Amino acid sequence: MSPQPRLVLNVDDTEAVRYAKTRTLQRAGYEVIEAGTGADALRLVDEREPSVVLLDVKLPDYSGIEICRIIKRDRPWILVLQVSASFVASADKARGLDSGADSYMAQPAEPEELVAAVRALFRLHDAENALRRLNDELEQRVADRTRELADSNARLQAEILERAKAEAALVQSQKMEAVGQLTGGIAHDFNNLLAAVVGGLSLIQRRSKEQPIVELAGHAMHAAQRGVKLISQLLAFSRTQELEAKPVDVNGLILGMQNLLVQSIGPTVAISTDLDPQAGHVLADANQLELALVNLAINARDAMAGNGRITLSTKVEPQPGSALKWIVVAVEDDGPGMPDAVRERAFDPFFTTKPAGQGTGLGLSQVYGVARQLGGRATIESQEGRGTKVMILLPQAQDFEAPILAAPLKDVPGGNGETVLLIEDDDDVRRVLSDALVELGYQIAVAENGVEAIAIVEGSPVDVVVLDYVMPGMTGAETAKRLKAIRPDLPIVFASGHADTRALADVPGAHRLLRKPFAFDELAQRLREELTRGA
CATH class of the missing domain: 3.30.565.10 (Histidine kinase-like ATPase, C-terminal domain)
Known part of the structure; x- marks a missing residue:
C-alpha cells in the first residue's frame, strides 16, 4: 500500500498548537488528519497511510522518537518531520534524526517556515517515487534515466537549502530563548534593588515627622511602584511570570x-x-x-x-x-x-x-x-x-470574599519581642529589612546563607523565619527543608523577587510567600499571621 498523495498526519497533544499547524497546512492545500497521542498516530498510519507525518517529540503516552522508529521500521517510505518546543538543542536534533526522522524543526515556527518544510518533504517524497518508477521501467526508459536523475539531484539540492534555512531558524529561536532567560534574571535582580528602595522609602515615611519629606518619599514610592509594574512586564516577556487568577x-x-x-x-x-x-x-x-x-x-x-x-x-x-x-x-x-x-x-x-x-x-x-x-x-x-x-x-467571579486591605504600618500589630531569623544574601535588602523588623518590635538574628541559618536554628531560639527564595549555594527551598527537619513547627515566610517559585511545592508548610518588593505593612501582617497560627 502506497501513501496517499498530499495527506499529512499532524500529531501533537496540545490542542491549540495542533489546530494552528493543521490550519496552516490546510491553507497551503494539504489534506490533514490529526492525532493527540502516539497510539492514535500509529492507528491512523495503518488506516490512512499519510505521505508525511508531522510528529511532536513529547507525547502523553509514547515518545515521538519511539513512534518515529516504528513508522520507519514498518513503512520507510513515509516521511517524518519531528517538531519540539522543549527539545531544541543540537543533541536533541541529532537524536531525532538518528531515530529515522527526515527533518527536525523547533516550535513555535512561522507558518511560512512550516509550509516550506512540509513542501520540501513532499518534494523529497516525489523524488523517491520518481526513482522508484525509474527502477521499475529501467529497460523501457533508459533514454530518460539521465534526465530524471538530474531532476532528482536538483530537488535534493533544494532540500539541502531548505534544511539550511531551517537550521538558521533554529539558531534564531535559541537566541530568543536566551534573551528571555536573560530578561528573567535581570528582572529578578531589579526586584531586589526595588525591594531595598521601597523598604527605605517606607522607613522614611514612618520615621519622618516633617510633611514635605513624607510627601517627597510618597512621590518616590509612586515611581518605584511604576518600576515594579515594568518588572512584571519583563517577566511576562520572559514567560516566567506565573498567572494568578x-x-x-x-x-x-x-x-x-x-x-x-x-x-x-x-x-x-x-x-x-x-x-x-x-x-x-x-x-x-x-x-x-x-x-x-x-x-x-x-x-x-x-x-x-x-x-x-x-x-x-x-x-x-x-x-x-x-x-x-x-x-x-x-x-x-x-x-x-x-x-x-x-x-x-x-x-x-x-x-x-x-x-x-x-x-x-x-x-x-x-x-x-x-x-x-x-x-x-x-x-x-x-x-x-x-x-x-x-x-x-x-x-465572572462567583461567591468570592472581598480582599481585606492591609492596614497602614502604624495600625498593624507589631512584635512583642519575638525573634525573627532573617536569611537574605543581598546586603542592601538585608539592612533595610533588619531596620524594619527592629522598627516593628522584633528581635532579629541575621544569616547571609542557608548554612549560617541552620547553625542559628540549632543553637538559638527562633520564633519565625523570613527567608529569601533565590540564594547562591543552598537555595531557599533547600534551606527551608533543612530547617523544617530541625524544627517542624517553625513558621517560614518566603520573600522572593523571582517569578518561578515552583520548588516551594516540595516544602511542607512553608508556602507563605511575599513578592519583592513589598511594603512593610505586608511584612508585619504576614508575621503576625504566622506567629498567631503557631501559638
Whole structure:
C-alpha cells in the first residue's frame, strides 16, 4: 500500500498548537488528519497511510522518537518531520534524526517556515517515487534515466537549502530563548534593588515627622511602584511570570488605567469607556489583563495612524448551557478595519501586516493565550471601513470574599519581642529589612546563607523565619527543608523577587510567600499571621 498523495498526519497533544499547524497546512492545500497521542498516530498510519507525518517529540503516552522508529521500521517510505518546543538543542536534533526522522524543526515556527518544510518533504517524497518508477521501467526508459536523475539531484539540492534555512531558524529561536532567560534574571535582580528602595522609602515615611519629606518619599514610592509594574512586564516577556487568577474589579481596573493609556497612545487619539455597572469582578491576573488592554489600545492606535477614537467597554453575557456568565472586555476603534483574510489569521503567532521590523506578530496571539490561560477566550469583529473590536471573554467571579486591605504600618500589630531569623544574601535588602523588623518590635538574628541559618536554628531560639527564595549555594527551598527537619513547627515566610517559585511545592508548610518588593505593612501582617497560627 502506497501513501496517499498530499495527506499529512499532524500529531501533537496540545490542542491549540495542533489546530494552528493543521490550519496552516490546510491553507497551503494539504489534506490533514490529526492525532493527540502516539497510539492514535500509529492507528491512523495503518488506516490512512499519510505521505508525511508531522510528529511532536513529547507525547502523553509514547515518545515521538519511539513512534518515529516504528513508522520507519514498518513503512520507510513515509516521511517524518519531528517538531519540539522543549527539545531544541543540537543533541536533541541529532537524536531525532538518528531515530529515522527526515527533518527536525523547533516550535513555535512561522507558518511560512512550516509550509516550506512540509513542501520540501513532499518534494523529497516525489523524488523517491520518481526513482522508484525509474527502477521499475529501467529497460523501457533508459533514454530518460539521465534526465530524471538530474531532476532528482536538483530537488535534493533544494532540500539541502531548505534544511539550511531551517537550521538558521533554529539558531534564531535559541537566541530568543536566551534573551528571555536573560530578561528573567535581570528582572529578578531589579526586584531586589526595588525591594531595598521601597523598604527605605517606607522607613522614611514612618520615621519622618516633617510633611514635605513624607510627601517627597510618597512621590518616590509612586515611581518605584511604576518600576515594579515594568518588572512584571519583563517577566511576562520572559514567560516566567506565573498567572494568578483572582477576583478583579474590571470596571475599576479600566478606570484606573486611563492615565497609562493616555501616556501609551498619545494625545491625538480620544479614549472613551462604556462600562456595564453589572460587570462586577472577573477571575483574572490584573497585571496581565491590564497589559493585554494596553497592547490592544496601541494596536488600535497604529491601525488608525494615530488619529481616531478608542472605546473600552464591558458587558455581561450568559455562557451557553451554563448558569455562569461571561464578562466581555472589549477594545474598539473606528479605524479602517480588517479584510476577512487578515481577520481570520489575526491571532496566528508571527502573523503581522506591519512592515518588516515594525511588528513581531505576537501581540494578538499573546492576548489570545492569556485569555485561554485564564479560562476564557478572545474574538475579533471587524469589517473593512467599519473599524475593529477585539473582545476578551473572562469568567465572572462567583461567591468570592472581598480582599481585606492591609492596614497602614502604624495600625498593624507589631512584635512583642519575638525573634525573627532573617536569611537574605543581598546586603542592601538585608539592612533595610533588619531596620524594619527592629522598627516593628522584633528581635532579629541575621544569616547571609542557608548554612549560617541552620547553625542559628540549632543553637538559638527562633520564633519565625523570613527567608529569601533565590540564594547562591543552598537555595531557599533547600534551606527551608533543612530547617523544617530541625524544627517542624517553625513558621517560614518566603520573600522572593523571582517569578518561578515552583520548588516551594516540595516544602511542607512553608508556602507563605511575599513578592519583592513589598511594603512593610505586608511584612508585619504576614508575621503576625504566622506567629498567631503557631501559638
